[in-house]
Amino acid sequence: MTHVGDCPVVERVGWIALRYPDRVAVVGSDKVLRYGELWDRVNAWRKRCLSLGLPPGSLVAVQSGDGCGLPAAFLGARAAGLVPLLLDSGLPRGRTAAVQAAARPAAVLVADTEAIELTGEPDPPVLPPEAGYVVFSSGTQGVPKGIVGQAAGLLAFVDWEIGELDVHPGTRVAMLTSPAFDVVYRDLLLALCSGGELHVADRHVRFAPSAVLAWLAEREIEVLHAVPSLSARWLEAAGQVVNSVRHTLFAGEPLYGRHVRRWRQAVPDTRVVNLYGPAETTLARFYHHVPDDCGDGLQPVGRPLPGGAVDLVPVGPAGTHGDVRRVEIATPDGSLGYLPGTCSPDDLARLRREDGVTRFQTQDRGLLTADGDLVVAGRLDSNVKRRGIFVDIMRVEAVAAELPEVRAACCVQLESSSEIVLAVLGPDQVTAAGLRHRLRVLLGAEVPDRVVAVASLPLLPGGKADRRGVRELLNLEDAA
Incomplete structure (x- = not known):
């Protein structure tokens, strides 16, 4: 078998391919x-990448859409000592072009056609030997930032997940995630680093929520990673029951017990795990097995993964909703930092890699339960000012999500009028308007100015609610 260098993920997959060809x-x-x-395809990609003559650590883009080409292209680039940035050809060209322009890769690998070409970039980034990938943040809270992920950190998370979920050769893992979102590595590597089967959903499934549950049942998927708001869309396809899924791992957004109950009605034999961890800390750093009697409310994200730690640091005096504390995460498996030129000085100050440990000051607010589980209760930057009063838009969403009529919610402040508008999925317009009276009792001065029913919530590539898209949708409805 061809020597593949020192990438731990590539070495693992190579060992599995030798044992189970x-x-x-x-x-x-x-x-x-x-x-x-x-493995033959990995080596073919490796040879093509080496023929480019790029220095080790060079950043390259790997473009993928449908098909089975992504795993070999990613592993082949890593085997050649290059650092991949995954792009999704199914996303709008503007977003993909903006990410590529910010990243300045030395070459583009097209996974589905096996094409490869240099970009002519005069000064492409060359990253340190520990780098294993680059991913851009979702952009939920502003301009996306390029994050330099650690190769060893990927394998550390995957090995934890293999042991925690008892994944073994032949386990069927779904890949429903956009390649542009870092969660794709949970799908991709959990299967291939355990000898499992990676089932890749094409865009006709990924972009058609009503098709997902049927696809899961047809493929007899056993392990699934999902975002709560995106999985809420999948549940709109009534009547489909999926009995094969043993584990559902939610991440990326607050998880409520009411959604877990709805999910278990459609996927009755699944165990549910709530994961938490910003992309800066590599895939996930906290986990919580959600019990059967979890209740309706916000679920904890639980305990740190091995080697990790959390600090809750005061950032201001106690206010209306209690003591505000910032979640700060320390882990040896976290990222190496930000891609130069893609972040602000404030971002740089909040992310440090020292003495083999990544320390990240998140923008999340947290508290510990009596049992020692971490609960992420909102964001420090979710307070907006309206008529002289601060409103926590994530608290508005959390309270709205508790109402039985609401399947998903996203609260935004419109720039044109400073109105705070809550967009809800589930009720019709008349029912949605009536929810405001109930929210006033629960929220007091933080009640939104309007509650608007939407047919669907705009989502980011990873499945999170797209606040910018929600603002644009509401502005269009107001203009109509």
């Missing part, structure tokens, strides 16, 4: 690759 590795809509075939 005839096992199924990747399943697409029209193609199946066994581990031996996958």
Whole structure:
């Protein structure tokens, strides 16, 4: 077998391919690759990448859409000592072009056609040997930032998940995540680093919420990573029950017990895990097994993964809603920092890598339960000012999510009028307008100016609610 360098993920997959060459590795809509075939493709990509003559650590873009090409292209680039940035060809060109322009990769690998070409970038980034990938933040809270992920951190998380979920050769793992979102590595590497089967959903499934549950059942998926608001869309396809899923791992947004109960009605045999961790800390740093009797409310994110720690640091005096404390995370498996030129001085001050430990000051507010579990109760930057009074828009969302009629909620402040508008998925317009009276009792002065029913909530590539998209949607409705 060809030598593949020092990337721990590549070495793991290579060992599995040597031991199980005839096992199924990747399943697409029209193609199946066994581990031996996958490894041949990895080596072919490695040779093409080496032929470019780029220095080790060079940043390259890997563009992918449908098909089974992404795993081999990613692993081949890593085997050649390059650092991949995954791009999703199914997303709007403007976003993809903006990310590529900010990243300045030395080359572009097109996973689905196996094309590769230099970009001509005069000074592309060359990253340290520990770097394993670059991902851009979702942009939920502003301009996306380039995050330099650690190769060893990927494998550390995947090995924890393999042990925690009892994943073994042949386990079927779904890949429903956009390649542009870092959660894709949970899908991609959990399967391939355990000898499992990676089932890749094409865009006709990924971009059609009503098709997802049927696809999960057809493929007999056993492990699924999901975002709460996106999975709420999947549940709109009534009548479909999926009995194969053993583990559902939610992340990326607050998880409420009411959604867990709805999910278990459609996926009755699943265990549910709530994960938490910004992209700066590598995939996830906290986990909580959600019990059957979890109640309706906000679920904890639980305990740190091995080697990690959390501090809750006061950032101001206690206010209306209690003591405000910033969640600060320390982990040896976190990122190496931000890609130069993609972040502010304040961002740099909040993310440090020293003595083998990444320390990240999040923008999240947290508290510990009596049992020692972390609860993420909102964001420090979610307070907006309206008529001289601060309103926590994430608290508005949290309270609205407790109402039985509401399946998902996103609260925004409109720039044109400073109105605070709550967009809700589930009720009709008349019912939505009536919710405001109930919210006034629960929220007092923080009640939104309006509650608007929407047919669907705009989402970011990773499945989180897109606040900018919600503002644009509400502005269009107001203009109509």
